[in-house]
Amino acid sequence: MIRISDITVRFGGVVALDSITAEISDDVIGIIGPNGAGKTTLINVLSGFVRPEAGSVDVDGLNLLTLTPFRRARWGLSRSFQKLQTAAELSVENLVRVGLDHCSSPNAEKDAAIGRALEFVGLSRLRNTKGGDLNSQQQRMTEIARCLVNSPRIVLLDEPGGGLGETEAEALRTIITDIRSSFGAQVLLIDHDVDLIRATCSKTIVLDFGKLIAFGPTETVLRDKMVQAAYLGQGPGQ
Amino acid sequence: MALRISFHRRFVTATVFFLFCVFVLPAIAGAIWLKVFTSAVIFALAARGASLVYAQLGLVNLAQIALVGVGGWVMLRLNYATTLPFELSLLASAAITAIVGMLLSLPAMRMRGLYLALVTLMAAGAFQILFTAFQFPNGGSGFLGVAMQSPGEMRRPFLARSDAAYLSYCVAVTALCMVLVFLHERGKAGRGWALIRQSEANAMAAGVDVTLFKVWAFTLSGFLAGTAGALLAGALRLLDSKSFPAGESILLFALAIVGGAGHWAGAVIAGILYRVVPAVLNDFGLDADLALILFGAALLHAIITAPQGIAGQILSASAFRRSAT
Numbered sequence: 315m316i317r318i319s320d321i322t323v324r325f326g327g328v329v330a331l332d333s334i335t336a337e338i339s340d341d342v343i344g345i346i347g348p349n350g351a352g353k354t355t356l357i358n359v360l361s362g363f364v365r366p367e368a369g370s371v372d373v374d375g376l377n378l379l380t381l382t383p384f385r386r387a388r389w390g391l392s393r394s395f396q397k398l399q400t401a402a403e404l405s406v407e408n409l410v411r412v413g414l415d416h417c418s419s420p421n422a423e424k425d426a427a428i429g430r431a432l433e434f435v436g437l438s439r440l441r442n443t444k445g446g447d448l449n450s451q452q453q454r455m456t457e458i459a460r461c462l463v464n465s466p467r468i469v470l471l472d473e474p475g476g477g478l479g480e481t482e483a484e485a486l487r488t489i490i491t492d493i494r495s496s497f498g499a500q501v502l503l504i505d506h507d508v509d510l511i512r513a514t515c516s517k518t519i520v521l522d523f524g525k526l527i528a529f530g531p532t533e534t535v536l537r538d539k540m541v542q543a544a545y546l547g548q549g550p551g552q
Numbered sequence: 553m554a555l556r557i558s559f560h561r562r563f564v565t566a567t568v569f570f571l572f573c574v575f576v577l578p579a580i581a582g583a584i585w586l587k588v589f590t591s592a593v594i595f596a597l598a599a600r601g602a603s604l605v606y607a608q609l610g611l612v613n614l615a616q617i618a619l620v621g622v623g624g625w626v627m628l629r630l631n632y633a634t635t636l637p638f639e640l641s642l643l644a645s646a647a648i649t650a651i652v653g654m655l656l657s658l659p660a661m662r663m664r665g666l667y668l669a670l671v672t673l674m675a676a677g678a679f680q681i682l683f684t685a686f687q688f689p690n691g692g693s694g695f696l697g698v699a700m701q702s703p704g705e706m707r708r709p710f711l712a713r714s715d716a717a718y719l720s721y722c723v724a725v726t727a728l729c730m731v732l733v734f735l736h737e738r739g740k741a742g743r744g745w746a747l748i749r750q751s752e753a754n755a756m757a758a759g760v761d762v763t764l765f766k767v768w769a770f771t772l773s774g775f776l777a778g779t780a781g782a783l784l785a786g787a788l789r790l791l792d793s794k795s796f797p798a799g800e801s802i803l804l805f806a807l808a809i810v811g812g813a814g815h816w817a818g819a820v821i822a823g824i825l826y827r828v829v830p831a832v833l834n835d836f837g838l839d840a841d842l843a844l845i846l847f848g849a850a851l852l853h854a855i856i857t858a859p860q861g862i863a864g865q866i867l868s869a870s871a872f873r874r875s876a877t
C-alpha cells in the first residue's frame with residue numbers, strides 16, 4: 315500500500331502539486347491529466363527527484379521521502395522516464411544489467427533475471443544490440459526490462475506508450491497487465507492513451523493544474539464530467 | 553554497424569604493439585632514445601588517467617601532472633625510508649596517489665565544466681608550490697628526506713636495472729594499467745559511467761550511486777598518475793621540483809584529447825606527442841618549443857574534425873578499409 319498524504323510541490327509561482335492525497339493498493343493504477351497537470355511531478359516526488367514542500371509518502375510503513383533516489387531504486391522502486399535517454403554504447407543486455415549491479419547475487423542468477431526481463435518485454439533477440447541502434451519502441455522496452463530486472467516492489471511508468479504504433483501499443487498493454495503476476499510489482503502508469511489506461515488500470519487518478527480532481531475506478535472516473543471538462547471537451551472516452 | 557572492428561582484431565593489434573614495445577623498441581633504441589621512450593610511456597599512462605575521467609564522465613581534471621609528482625614523491629620517500637621491493641613501493645605510491653585523486657574529486661560532486669577544471673588547476677598550482685617548498689626526497693634525513701647532495705640512490709626493480717630493461721618494465725606496467733582501465737570500462741563501473749554521462753537522473757533511477765562512481769573514476773585516474781610518477785622516479789632517479797608545473801597538466805590533457813580520449817591508443821599518442829615529438833625536433837636542431845605550435849594546430853584539428861582524436865581517426869580508417877574490401 316502506497317499512502318500519499320498532502321503532497322505539495324511548488325516551482326516558483328507554479329503549484330505543480332496541490333496537497334495531493336491518495337491511497338494506492340491496486341495492481342495497476344493510472345495517472346492521467348492534461349499537459350502540465352503535475353503527473354510527472356508526482357512520479358518525481360515518489361522516486362526522489364523532486365522534494366515536496368509538504369506532505370509524506372509511506373509505503374508499508376516506510377517513509378519513502380527519507381531515501382535518496384538511488385536508494386529508492388535499490389529498495390525496489392523502479393521508474394521509467396518520459397524522455398528517452400538510452401546510453402548509445404551499451405548493449406541491451408548491459409542497459410538492463412545496470413539495474414542489478416548493486417546486488418550481490420551470483421552472476422548466473424543475474425543472467426537468468428536479465429533473460430527473463432528481456433523475454434518478458436520481447437527483446438530476447440536484441441540482447442547484444444547497442445542502445446544507439448535501437449528504435450524508440452525498443453528503447454522503451456529496454457527501459458521497462460531494466461525497471462523489472464531487480465524484482466521491484468513498485469514500478470512507475472511515465473508515458474511508456476508515447477509514439478507507439480497500433481501493434482506495439484497492444485504488446486505494451488499485455489506487458490503492463492502481466493507485471494504484477496510475473497514480477498510481483500505494483501504499477502503506476504502515466505499515459506495520454508485513454509484506451510491503454512482503460513485496458514490496464516483498475517483505478518485512475520486524474521490531475522489538473524496540480525489538483526487531484528478524481529480518483530476511483532477507471533470507468534467511473536472517465537465518465538466524470540469534471541474529468542471530461544479538464545480535457546477541454548476532447549472527451550477522453552471518444 | 554559496419555564501422556566496428558571486432559574485439560578479436562583489436563586484441564591482436566594491441567598485443568602486437570605491446571610485444572613490439574617490450575622486446576623490439578628497447579633493443580633498437582639508442583641511449584638517449586631509451587630515456588625519451590621511457591618517459592613517453594610513463595606520460596601515456598598519466599594521460600590515460602586524465603582521458604578516462606574525461607571520456608567516461610565528461611569531467612576535466614587539470615591536476616594530473618601534479619598527481620604524477622605526488623606519486624614520484626611517495627616513491628622516492630619509500631625508497632629511502634624502507635627496503636620494500638620496487639613493486640610494493642610502486643603499488644603503495646599508486647594507492648596513496650589514488651587517495652589524493654579521490655580527494656580531488658570531491659569538488660567534482662558539486663561542479664562540472666569550467667569550474668571543476670579551474671578548481672583542479674588551482675589544486676595543481678598548490679602542489680607546484682608544495683613541491684618547490686619541500687623538494688623531492690633524495691636520501692636526506694627527516695620526513696622530507698632532502699639533502700644538498702644525494703647520499704643514496706633510487707633503486708630500480710631487480711629485473712630491470714638497465715635503461716633498456718627498465719623501458720620494457722615500464723611498458724609492461726603501463727599495459728597492465730591499461731588492462732585495468734579496460735576491465736573497468738567493460739564492467740560495472742563502465743555501465744554506471746555510461747548511464748551517468750547520458751543522464752544522471754537515469755543513472756540514479758537505475759540504482760547507480762552517482763557520487764561513488766564519479767569518485768571511483770577519479771580514484772582510478774589518480775592510481776594511474778601515481779603509478780606513472782613512481783615509474784618516473786625509477787627512470788630519472790632524481791625528481792626536480794620544477795618538473796611538475798600546473799600548466800603541464802593542461803598540455804597533457806590537451807594532448808590526450810588530440811590523441812583520442814576514449815581509447816588506450818589515444819593515450820599512447822599523447823605520450824608520443826608529449827615526449828617524443830619535442831625530442832625529434834631537438835634531434836633535427838629545431839627549437840623544441842616548436843612542438844607547442846604543432847600541438848596547437850593538432851588540437852584545433854581535433855576539435856574541428858576529429859572528436860574521437862587521432863586514435864579514433866586511425867580506427868575508423870582501418871574499419872573503413874576493412875568494410876570496403
Ligand SMILES: Nc1ncnc2c1ncn2[C@@H]1O[C@H](COP(=O)(O)OP(=O)(O)OP(=O)(O)O)[C@@H](O)[C@H]1O
Nearest residue numbers: 325328330347348349350351352353354355356396
Ligand atoms: N523542474 C521544474 N522546474 C520548474 N517547473 C517545473 C519543473 N517540473 C515541472 N514544472 C512545472 O510543473 C507543472 C507540472 O509539470 P509536469 O511535468 O508534472 O506535468 P505533466 O502532467 O507530466 O505534463 P505532460 O503531460 O506534458 O508530461 C508544469 O507547469 C511544469 O512547467
Ligand SMILES: [Mg+2]
Nearest residue numbers: 353354355396
Ligand atoms: Mg509528464
